[in-house]
Amino acid sequence: MPWALALGLLPCAPIQAAPGVPGWVIQARENLQVDRDPAEPAVLFSVGPDRDDPFSGMEQGGRDQDSVRAWQLQVLDSDLSKVAYVQGRGAPPEGGIPWYGLSPDGGLLRDGFYKARFVWRDEGGDHSTTPVDFSLLTVGPMRAFLGPEVSLDYSPQGLIIRIREGLMFSPGQWDIQPRSEKTLAQIADFLRDHPRNSVVIQGYTDTTGGAQANALVSQRRAKAVFDYFVQSGLDPGQARYEGRGSAAPIAPNATAQGRAKNRRVEILVLKQT
Secondary structure, rough: HHHHHHHHOOOOOOOOOOOOOOEEEEEEEEOOOOHOOOOOEEEEEEEEOOOOOOOOOOHOOOOOHHHHHHHEEEEOOOOOOEEEEEEOOOOOOOEEEEOOOOOOOOOOOOOOOEEEEEEEOOOEEEEEEEEOEEEEEHHHHHHHHEOOOEEEEEEEEEEEEEEEHHOOOOOOOOOOOOOHHHHHHHHHHHOOOOOOOOOOEEEOOOOOOOOHHHHHHHHHHHHHHHHHHOOOOOOHHHHHEEEEEOOEEEEEEEOHHHHHHHHHHEEEEOOOO
16 A cells, blocks of 8 residues: 555544554653744654553663554644544654644644644554543744735744746746735745744746746745745845756656646745754
8 A cells, every 4th residue: 555545544533552552652841932933843742651551662772663653643623523633654753753733735723722633553553542532822923915826834943835827827928917916915924924034935947948048037936935925025135936846856757736736936945044
């Protein structure tokens, strides 16, 4: 079974760990001042061995990391329905699992109370932890500019505001369309409110056309957005721009739908240093 499919099928119904399976516990550390640095996670989850579980491996001074083949941290609402997840292969990261309050479509979940649990697959099947309660606080002003063509993502560097081509540009052009100016003004307001976060504006294309033409279009689009933000009051020393052509696709270029997703501008809000 492919890894993506295997992870996607990790269940949401309660599961009891089988005898002899190492136990795990999950803890949540909420970021109650997330508005200070929107590039930091809203919650950091730590997953470790259950010290009260005789099968946790603690007697040997460690946890049975090798038993985990795939894992998923599931965020549950009050009805215990899965509303978000983070997943990976192998043992969970020792530094914790960051989560940014995002729904699967790149929007923000509502602030409030949730549960989370850690589900993993080993050679013997699927197992899960007992859910832990936590509260979610997100950066409210970001909701103003989110929509079908503007979504959020995160990288180890920080927050990504992703804008699809259709909102801002005509095909092959780099003049900003009037219909996008309200959204861009809201993003500019958000960036000005966080002057300690440096910003990188990156233009991307699909693989249609030559590499040189794609690089030129992507760079001119990134510069157009940069110029708009500066004209809206953003300190030019806070931001820079770059054209990345067809590098780093987020969807397959073999389909029209995938190519449309790849034609985009990303505003990378770097973590404060």
